[in-house]
Amino acid sequence: xxxxxxxxxxxxxxxxxxxxxxxxxxxxxxxxxxxxxxxxxxxxxxxxxxxxxxxxxxxxxxxxxxxxxxxxxxxxxxxxxxxxxxxxxxxxxxxxxxxxxxxxxxxxxxxxxxxxxxxxxxxxxxxxxxxxxxxxxxxxxxxxxxx
Numbered sequence: 001x002x003x004x005x006x007x008x009x010x011x012x013x014x015x016x017x018x019x020x021x022x023x024x025x026x027x028x029x030x031x032x033x034x035x036x037x038x039x040x041x042x043x044x045x046x047x048x049x050x051x052x053x054x055x056x057x058x059x060x061x062x063x064x065x066x067x068x069x070x071x072x073x074x075x076x077x078x079x080x081x082x083x084x085x086x087x088x089x090x091x092x093x094x095x096x097x098x099x100x101x102x103x104x105x106x107x108x109x110x111x112x113x114x115x116x117x118x119x120x121x122x123x124x125x126x127x128x129x130x131x132x133x134x135x136x137x138x139x140x141x142x143x144x145x146x147x
Contacts, residue, residue, distance in 0.1 A: 041077030
């Protein structure tokens with residue numbers, strides 16, 4: 001196969017993978033932490049400081065709580081302000097597509113087969129919950145080496 005044909009297969013595989021993942025992501029979210037993170041993002045934007053206590057707990061609201069997700073919560077709140085729940089859905093889709101695109105590129109540079117996209121699609125189809133979960137970083141394990 002010529003270099004040009006290989007490149008065409010690579011781009012077609014990447015496009016198919018990204019379209020598949022986007023299609024799986026553009027559905028209603030079932031994330032239980034969405035509104036918790038959204039509210040904390042709004043609090044940070046309003047107060048211009050990251051809360052240091054467990055504000056949203058009714059049992060121990062004054063306990064120390066280190067908020068490690070404050071930057072994501074701010075971005076989430078801004079996306080919600082700009083586009084409501086559909087805006088947060090598009091933000092999630094953009095984050096996951098960006099991650100998958102980077103992982104696909106790294107896999108190809110490390111010698112994975114150009115047709116690795118269908119392998120990823122099969123793995124992601126098996127578990128719909130795998131896409132929105134942070135565990136999607138494990139996807140490169142699904143890519144088989146061409147050698």
